[in-house]
Amino acid sequence: MTQPPRSPRPSSPSRPTRAPKHSAPLWQLLQLTATVVQAVRAGRSLTSQIEAVPKDLRPGVQSLAFQVMRQWGRAIALREQLASKAPPPAADALLCTALALCWQDAAAPYPVHTLVNQAVEAARQQRTTQAQSGFINACLRRFMREREALVAQTDANPQAVWNHPLWWIERLQAEYPAQWQSLLQMAQLPPPMSLRVNPRHHSVAQYQAQLLALGMPAKAVGATGLQLDKAVPVHQLPGFAEGHVSVQDAAAQVAAPLLLQGREADKPWRILDACAAPGGKTGHLLACYPQARVLALDVDASRCQRIDQNLQRLGVQAEVRAADAAQPASWWDGESFDAILLDAPCTASGIVRRHPDVRWLRRPTDSEQLGQIQAQLLQALWPLLAPGGRLLYCTCSVFRSEGDETLQAFLQRNTNAQLLPSPGHLIPGHVPTGLPVMDNALGEHDGFYYALLEKDRA
Known part of the structure; x- marks a missing residue:
């Protein structure tokens, strides 16, 4: 297998969007995110688990959970450096959630010290992780002290570098020898929001002008499509409820x-x-x-x-x-x-x-x-x-x-x-x-x- 380049941490060209503002304390969001992550590790769909989160907390949990899943390979590799034996599932999910969110300063949705403090608080506040709160605290404090060295040690692990299972990486290498790296890097980026304009109501140019007037610039893609510069909730799209436009990827x-x-x-x-x-x-x-x-x-x-x-x-x-x-x-x-x-x-x-x-x-x-x-x-x-x-x-x-x-x-x-x-x-x-x-x-x-x-x- 081709060895990946050393630690392509800057591969995300832009800083991830900060988690949405919320009224709940961060420790509670981390707790819910870890619960969602634990369910995914047990084989359940991320989408279905997020739908079960209280509606007012769902945007914050979704933002955190998506980032955790995109950094899961690195998080597991770091946890293995900190503790060769995995803790019980709930504690492991919370610890790895924290590691996924804070291993890079530039990509962390909150200051790293805040994430660490709130993850420890989340462990203390939940019955299934209380007994391991000291262990989680010790692991995260050590991680903060030795972060550069620990990350460097995981750079030899392809799953940590590319945040995909090894079999997936190897399959893309075999099937797309010239593009496998770009495919893996693209998978780490938030997707664009693409729309399909309903020609019964508007031309693409007419709807594009409507969006621009509302501060939502978009470029034309395909025959009847538009790609927004920035994703928005569907209820903000003019005429969405009336069928003027649908959300659909360009492909x-x-x-x-x-x-x-x-x-x-x-x-x-x-x-x-x-x-x-x-x-x-x-x-x-x-x-x-x-x-x-x-x-x-x-x-x-x-x-x-x-x-x-x-x-x-x-x-x-x-x-x-x-x-x-x-x-x-x-x-x-x-x-x-x-x-x-x-x-x-x-x-x-x-x-x-x-x-x-x-x-x-x-x-x-x-x-x-x-x-x-x-x-x-x-x-x-x-x-x-x-x-x-x-x-x-x-x-x-x-x-x-x-x-x-x-x-x-x-x-x-x-x-x-x-x-x-x-x-x-x-x-x-x-x-x-x-x-x-x-x-x-x-x-x-x-x-x-x-x-x-x-x-x-x-």
Whole structure:
């Protein structure tokens, strides 16, 4: 394995945003953050754990938890230097939370001495960590005294340097020998907030002017997208509740216009959105093809409610059904589809900057297993496509086993499938060339994979 450069601590080009102001003491926020982190270490989603935090404290906890997850590799390595044997889970989560937040002065959301004092107070205030409060205090005081030497010792650990599991680092090195470092560095940065303007209400230029008048400058990306200079809560976006705009990454905005590119937009196409929740691409399909008859599926009934909510906000209609796309016998009526969008389940390795816990939740075997599920979905849905119809296979992953490898295996098994010009793997930080959609300057975007297939008419 290629050795990483020594301690690329300045790799974050800008200082992280300070945690939001709050009424609760910092020790309580640290306590809640450590509880969230402990749950993630037990295999639970960061998003679901943050949603369980009291609403008034949620912004502060989310800000801290995201930073902790982005620095978790370094935090674990430092804790191993301070204590070779891990303390009980609650104490370990709190100690590592403090180390993740304070190992760099420039990136610390609060002064380091304040973080240390409040972390010790958090240990004292909680029943599950009271017995280890002295241990946590001793570790953090030693860390403050010996910080430079301890950090230097962890610089030989790739997981500490890159803040990703070793298997993830090695996979990117093998699959992207020229870009693996930039991919890992990009994953550490907060993602941009990208919007998709609803052409039924405004042109991109008109909405851009509205934003500028409200002190929210944005640049155009893609055909109908804008990227804000600074993220804002969605309720501050003019006309958001009325469906004038949606939040959607620039790479995700490629799907709908690519699916039936070059064909008449106002025909009553029958379209299947096979894994539709939360409904962003469903809404975009109906914006691109307003006369289409869209069936939106998701295996989770509660997630189908989110599809309905999104479509209602946009003022469009689709048939939404809770069903397993891989089992067409349970939901298909026998009428072929003109187009199918398969945004397949994946590791989410392309959107790790938006979900920094993903890298710590995934296992080395997950990508191959999810690639097999994607292959099953492709094989199950292909017979539902009409002759001459198109299927767009996409994932928000940068791993080859959830993209090119799955596609090539499918093409070998299905000789009536033709691969049309497609983006393939869209890599964060690299503007693609030759993307077969108009206005392809995506700007900063997530990692995605796209393959557009057409079925022979014979």
